[in-house]
Amino acid sequence: MTTLQVSMPVRALVRKELREYRRHRMIMLTAVILPIAFLVLPIVNLVLFNAETSLGGVDLAVGQAMFCFFLTPVIIPATMAAFSVIGERDQGTLEPLLTLPLSDREFLAGKVFAIVAPAVLVSFGIYLVYTGIAFVGTEGEIRAATLDWTWPFGFFLLTPLLAGFSTLAGMAFSVRARDIRVAEHLSGLVLLPSMLPLMLVVTQAIPARPVTWLALAAALVLIDATLWRLALRAFDRERAISAS
Amino acid sequence: MNRAVPVIELHGVSRSYGTHLALQPLDLAIEPGEVFGLLGPNGSGKTTTLRVLATLIRPTAGAAVVHGHDVVTAATEVRRLIGVMPEKPSLYERLSIRDNLLFWADAHGVPEPGTAIAAALEFVGLGGRERERVGELSKGWRQRVALARAIVHRPPVLLLDEPSSGLDPSAAVAMEAMVLELTAGGTTVLMNTHRLAEAARLCHRVAILRQGQLVGLGTPGEIQSRLLGHRLGVRLGEPADAALRAAIEGAPGVTGIRWEGSGFRCQLEDAGRDTPQLVGRLVGAGARVLAVVPEGDLEAAYLELMGAPVARLDAAA
Incomplete structure (x- = not known):
C-alpha cells in the first residue's frame, strides 16, 4: 500500500462510504450500541470490583475490561466489511461504481479505510472515556492497575491493526461471497478463534508486557499484509458483478 | 456525417x-x-x-x-x-441527489463540483431538488438522476x-x-x-x-431499405380508372403494385429515384394525389432480421 497515493477518487469513495454508513440503520446500530455496551460493562466491572470477593484479583478484573476494548475494533468493522462489496451489489450500485476511474487496489483501499478509520476512532474514544472515569472515580489497587501504562500502550498499538484485521478478513469474504450473511458468518469464523492470543494476555496467562504487545503487533502486521494481498487477489470485477 | x-x-x-x-x-x-x-x-x-x-x-x-x-x-x-x-x-437510495452526484463529480476530479452538479441537474430538469433523498423519487426521476450522474463530469x-x-x-x-x-x-x-x-x-x-x-x-433508413425494399403507399382523391392503372403499372422502376380502394401500394427499384417520376406520371394522368408515404419502418426491418415474417406485421397493422 506504500505506492498508493490517496487519489481524488479514493477520497471521494471514502467520503461516500462514510455518508452511506451514517444512513444505514444496521451499521449504525452496530457502530453505536456495541461500543456503548463495551464501555458500560468495563465501567460496571470497575465500580463493582471488590478485592475480597473477586476470584481472579485486580489484574483479571482489569484484563476482562480490556478484552471488551480489544473486541471493539474487531466487532465494529465486521458488519461494515461484509456489507462493503456485497452490499453495493445487492443495492445495484456496484456496476456503475466499478466504472469510476479507480484501480482494484484503490477501490479496496478506499473501502478498507472507510471502515478502519471510524472503528479506530470509536475504539479510542470509548477507551479514553473509560480511563477518564477510572482516573476520576477509582482509587487504590484497581486505579493503579487500570491506569498501568502497558494497557494503553498495547491498546493504542493493536487497535488499528485489529481493525485492519477484521476489515480485511470481512472484505476477503465480501468480494467473493454471494450473500452478506454468509460473508459475516465466514469472517466471524476466522475472527473469533484469532482472538485467543489476546484472551491469554488479558487473562494474564501471558503477561501483558510491552514485549508481548510488540510481538502481537508484529504478528498482526504480517496477518494484515497477507489478508490485503488475499483480498486484492480475490477481488474480480467480473465475478463481483456477475451475481447481480 | x-x-x-x-x-x-x-x-x-x-x-x-x-x-x-x-x-x-x-x-x-x-x-x-x-x-x-x-x-x-x-x-x-x-x-x-x-x-x-x-x-x-x-x-x-x-x-x-x-x-x-x-x-x-x-x-x-x-x-x-x-x-x-x-x-x-x-443510485445510493439512502443518500440525497446531491450526495449521489457529488460522489461522481469528486471521483472524476471535477474542479467545481457544486457548479457541475447544478448544471447536470438543471439539464435533466431536477434543478433545485438536490436535497431530496433518492429513495423517495419515482422511477422516472431516478432515471433522470442517473443520467445527471453519468454526465456530471x-x-x-x-x-x-x-x-x-x-x-x-x-x-x-x-x-x-x-x-x-x-x-x-x-x-x-x-x-x-x-x-x-x-x-x-x-x-x-x-x-x-x-x-x-x-x-x-x-442507418435506420439503410436497414429499412435493404431489408424491406423501397415501398410506397399512395392515396388518391378517387379510385383509379383502367387507363391510370395501366399508366402506373407500366411506369419505370415500379416492380410491383397492389391497388386498394382509392390508392395503391407499390414496390420501387429505388425510392429516391423513382418516386418523383411516379408522382409526375400520376399528376400528368390527371389523378389527384392526396398522400405519398414511404412504407416499412425499423421495427419491420428488425423483425425481418429476427426471422419474424413482415407480412404478418402488415396484416396486423
Whole structure:
C-alpha cells in the first residue's frame, strides 16, 4: 500500500462510504450500541470490583475490561466489511461504481479505510472515556492497575491493526461471497478463534508486557499484509458483478 | 456525417461465458458525436458489448478501444472518458441527489463540483431538488438522476443501457430530447434499446445483434431499405380508372403494385429515384394525389432480421 497515493477518487469513495454508513440503520446500530455496551460493562466491572470477593484479583478484573476494548475494533468493522462489496451489489450500485476511474487496489483501499478509520476512532474514544472515569472515580489497587501504562500502550498499538484485521478478513469474504450473511458468518469464523492470543494476555496467562504487545503487533502486521494481498487477489470485477 | 477518427472501436471483440459464446467477433467504429444504437432481443450480446466498453468485463478475444485507450490495458483511462447509465438507475437510495452526484463529480476530479452538479441537474430538469433523498423519487426521476450522474463530469462518451426502460411515454420523450441535446454538444452516445421507434428517431446508425452475431448495420433508413425494399403507399382523391392503372403499372422502376380502394401500394427499384417520376406520371394522368408515404419502418426491418415474417406485421397493422 506504500505506492498508493490517496487519489481524488479514493477520497471521494471514502467520503461516500462514510455518508452511506451514517444512513444505514444496521451499521449504525452496530457502530453505536456495541461500543456503548463495551464501555458500560468495563465501567460496571470497575465500580463493582471488590478485592475480597473477586476470584481472579485486580489484574483479571482489569484484563476482562480490556478484552471488551480489544473486541471493539474487531466487532465494529465486521458488519461494515461484509456489507462493503456485497452490499453495493445487492443495492445495484456496484456496476456503475466499478466504472469510476479507480484501480482494484484503490477501490479496496478506499473501502478498507472507510471502515478502519471510524472503528479506530470509536475504539479510542470509548477507551479514553473509560480511563477518564477510572482516573476520576477509582482509587487504590484497581486505579493503579487500570491506569498501568502497558494497557494503553498495547491498546493504542493493536487497535488499528485489529481493525485492519477484521476489515480485511470481512472484505476477503465480501468480494467473493454471494450473500452478506454468509460473508459475516465466514469472517466471524476466522475472527473469533484469532482472538485467543489476546484472551491469554488479558487473562494474564501471558503477561501483558510491552514485549508481548510488540510481538502481537508484529504478528498482526504480517496477518494484515497477507489478508490485503488475499483480498486484492480475490477481488474480480467480473465475478463481483456477475451475481447481480 | 463526415468520416472522422472513431471514438469507439471494436476489433473482433468476442466474449464467452464458459462454453456459451455470448458475443461473436464484432467489428464496429463509432464516430464523434454519433448516436449509435445496439438493437436485439434479450441475450443477443448488447449488454455484453456495453459492459466490455465500460471496462466491467474483458473481451475473450479482440480489442475494444475508447478514444485510443484499450479497455483492458488502459481501463482507468477509459473510465475517465466514459459516463455510464445502467438499465436500472443504480443510485445510493439512502443518500440525497446531491450526495449521489457529488460522489461522481469528486471521483472524476471535477474542479467545481457544486457548479457541475447544478448544471447536470438543471439539464435533466431536477434543478433545485438536490436535497431530496433518492429513495423517495419515482422511477422516472431516478432515471433522470442517473443520467445527471453519468454526465456530471462531462464525459465525451456516454454508454446508455436502455435509457428509457420503464419510463412513461412523456418521460421517454424527455429522455430522448436530453440525449439529442448531449450529442448536439459533441458527446458520442452508444445506447442499447428495445424501443425501435426510439432508435429510429435518435440513432444516426444502429447495429442489430442476434444470438451474439451482428446481423444488420447502418442507418435506420439503410436497414429499412435493404431489408424491406423501397415501398410506397399512395392515396388518391378517387379510385383509379383502367387507363391510370395501366399508366402506373407500366411506369419505370415500379416492380410491383397492389391497388386498394382509392390508392395503391407499390414496390420501387429505388425510392429516391423513382418516386418523383411516379408522382409526375400520376399528376400528368390527371389523378389527384392526396398522400405519398414511404412504407416499412425499423421495427419491420428488425423483425425481418429476427426471422419474424413482415407480412404478418402488415396484416396486423
